[in-house]
Amino acid sequence: MSLSTEALFTAALGLQAPWRVERAELSAAKKRIDFEVVCTERRLTCPHCGAPDQGIHESIERSWRHLDFFQFEAWLHAAIPRVACTACGKTSQVPVPWAREGSGFTLLFEALALSLCKELPVAHAARHLRADAKALWRRIEHYVKLARQKDDMSGVRHIGIDETSLRKGHEYVTAVHDLQQKRLLFVTEGRDHQTVNAFTQDLSEHGGSAQAISHVSMDMSAAYLKGAQQQLPQAAICYDRFHVAALAGKAMDEVRAAEFKSRPTAVAQALGELDRASRRSLSWAMRTHHASWNQRHIQAMYTLQRTNLQSARAWRMKGALREVYEAAAQGHGEEVARTGLTKWIGWAMRSRLEPFKRLARTLKTHFEGVIAGMQQGRSNAFVEAMNGLMQNAKRAARGFRTSRNFIAIAYLRLSKLKHLPANPFEYAAPRFAGLST
CATH class of the missing domain: 3.30.420.10 (Ribonuclease H-like superfamily/Ribonuclease H)
Structure with missing residues (x-):
């Protein structure tokens, strides 16, 4: 049995009685399709008190942006009834199943927008959807607020x-x-x-x-x-570990920068066999793990370690602190972590490198927390x-x-919220069910 165009679009939009598509108008020039949706009932339930069989006082024209139909921008238009209730005496607007009150987008369009904003910058998502970025920000804030209200944190430890x-x-x-x-x-x-x-x-x-x-x-x-x-x-x-390592890296950078500035001649003599490119790569190699070094970095670090420069000592101290963490991470026990950190703090205090002496004092002040961090390395x-x-x-x-x-x-x-609208393209039906949160 064949369906009329209006009935076909009514089904495609997921509309159910008393709503149906009365007319669809397609403009190839504007790449736009407009659907006129009507309410087929003349007496409705009061939205305020739930009293049945109430008369319609008036209807108000509204429009909503919907998901595109192929390459065509789609819009829904409807005259929304306002029910005059004899039971509660109020005149209330009937909610529509395809959009939340006050929104100019359908629920499915908003769900798609949220899905895109999870993956794309909001400005890019807005251009993709041919929508205003400010409107997307309002939708994000609205749905995030609703989802967080239902979020359960009872298991947080x-x-x-x-x-x-x-x-x-x-x-x-x-x-x-x-x-x-x-x-x-x-x-x-x-x-x-x-x-x-x-x-x-x-x-x-x-x-x-x-x-x-x-x-x-x-x-x-x-x-x-x-x-x-x-x-x-x-x-x-x-x-x-991340923050402790960052402090050690900062201390090493301070030592290197101060030495290269205050003793340029001594540094130049110590690193004399390195070409200009290798010298430029030295600071990067000092900051990174040896697994990421290329041949130039290896040569630069080999040369550095044969010198008496403070920078070489600073790099070794940073590496030694990493080894303390690695020993703790390998399950050698709390006593190993305490002994290793205590020895490192003593070495740093005797190093005559002020940035590392400051770091040693910091670690000593927060000693128990640092040890706990080593034990909770996961x-x-x-x-x-x-x-x-x-x-x-x-x-x-x-x-x-x-x-x-x-x-x-x-x-x-980042919150893994469970009560956000789902991507409309992940589910075939029902189209509007469960989206009006």
Whole structure:
């Protein structure tokens, strides 16, 4: 049995009684198709109180952008009834099944937009959809807020706290990650101890408990330490390998930069056999693992290690600290980690290299947290990876004017939210079922 064009489009759009397509108009020149949708009933249930068989007071014309039909931009138009209820005395607009109230997009279009924004920068997704980027930002914020309201954090036990910069380091946000579920839990502006308080409040609102947090991995920020001690009394504080390694790398760079600036003649004589290109590659080789060196890097580092330069000692000290971590990661036990770190701190204090002496004092002050971080080495790689993903989220939000937009896209991409609309192309039917959250 053949279907009329209107019935075919009614089925294609997933419409059910009392809604149907009355007319479809296609413009090849504009690459656009417009669907006129009508309500076939004259008496409806009151949207406010649920009283049945109520009369229609008036209808209001509305339009919504829908998923493209092939290469054609699709729009739905409908006169939305307003029911005058004799039971409650209110006049209320009937909700439509294909869009949420106040939106100019259908639910399926919004679901597709969210799926694209998970993978593409928002500006690119907007160009792909031929939509306004600001409109997509509003949708992201709306659906992320709804999904987070339903998010369950009751099982959170191990967390990582980290900061990330916005706009060239002049503005910061604090991010809290679930190290077991490997997802972003919370983001807020700032990086003081109050950010930890804000997290515990948010955790409580989502079924979690600060008393249940047993492990906190973070950098050596005094603010985060204060916040954790105040708000997470049961948690063991540990400092992850990524941040300790970053401090060691910074100390080595300070030694190298100061020596190359203050003793250029001695440096030139010590590295005399290296050509200019090899000297330029030296600083990069000092910062990276030997597995990534090419022949030029190998030659440069071989030459450096045969000198008496402070830079050579600084590089060896950085490598020795890495070896302490590797020994702990190989399961040699806590005592090995304590002995190795204690010896390294003593060496650094005697090194006469001020950046490493400062680092040694820092590690000594936070000794127990550093040891705990060594014993919890399984979380270090994830903390580092999440920092990179946060930077990717920042690039996806390029052009954002507020930190609120950055926070929204971070939640969308990194929180593994379970209550977001699904990509409409992943499911065939029903078209609109379950999207109106």
